[in-house]
Amino acid sequence: MNTGSIRLYSYWRSSAAYRVRIALNLKGLPYEIVPVHLLKDGGEQHKPAYADLNPQELVPVLLHGNRILRQSMAIIEYLDETWPDRPLMPTTARDRQRVRAIAQMIACDVHPLNNLRVLQYLENTLGLAQEARDAWVRHWVAAGLSAVEQVLEDNPSTGTFCDGEVPTLADCCLVPQVYNAERFKVDMTPYPTIRRIVGECLALDAFDKARPEHQPDAQR
């Protein structure tokens, strides 16, 4: 398959970059990782070399040839439309709506509240102590995962994965959010359906290779 060159500007621990790594792996697309260190020297994402690619100064950016693609969910849908093999979206409008809604429950209403720039604002501008910052993160993660759990449990559309028997955009978003939740020591006991699905996902090579700790820029 000649895909043209694909370069992903990524940070090992970024949830949003992790989503796109999963999608690229699920679709079997070859790509090069360009690490962007979010903490070194005040953050490489704020330097002109990166800010010119993405004025939001957030990762990821995906370069497809000379096309600059931003926003993880929009990137994943682009990959899926450009290379229809191994689809990441279901075939009916109703199911696509459900998959996008689950993805957005996480990517709109959980992750943006807890990413690095927000935690930096809580610490540096509002002067919140570690304990209050951790409580903030856990509050929004619990609210989000609790709603996702309810949408997934006892719904006939839920299968091995969030929607049916093939991983979709929803799973690409769920797995990184659960990684993040575990990092902040969120109690995952109340979310058995989420835990089951994430277990199924991480048993697949595509998800495993996308894990933060398997990235070239991972730190210990």
Place this chain on the structure above:
Amino acid sequence: MNTGSIRLYSYWRSSAAYRVRIALNLKGLPYEIVPVHLLKDGGEQHKPAYADLNPQELVPVLLHGNRILRQSMAIIEYLDETWPDRPLMPTTARDRQRVRAIAQMIACDVHPLNNLRVLQYLENTLGLAQEARDAWVRHWVAAGLSAVEQVLEDNPSTGTFCDGEVPTLADCCLVPQVYNAERFKVDMTPYPTIRRIVGECLALDAFDKARPEHQPDAQR
């Protein structure tokens, strides 16, 4: 056109509900507004009657017949796929990516930081005064709109609207965000392209009828 029944659970000032109202109007779909009062009695969105529809306890929800649809961007794409007339998405994968990315810059990285539940947490849990809460809102709105302005200005894909000559999902997200910015007295001077596009949008009936102040549950 027989659309089946469409009911939108909406709150006049909700940015996310406002997006869907614009989309429904642009597509010429008839719908009934079901007001959900986010402030009365601790918030109708938290009562079982609504929480059963949406475990996130956020507006909007759209009922299409007996289908329960959540998350504004996912609802808009469903409307667009189900009724292809008057499309809200461009025809190429590249342009769809751009439109979704602009929409997500707002719907993921600006709005969720500033909605009611977050402002309530800042006030009630963190004890922040009005001034610090307003500064929080203005900080994230300015960061987001500044990036959107850069993506829109000098880009040949930008037209009368965010992408070309027809309003898209991106415009459905931009106009409510600017309404919100003005409510919080954000200085809009640095965003001439955004101001121009929002002016073009609000000159259209579909956008005008969706305005918060034109809703049945609007308060003065």
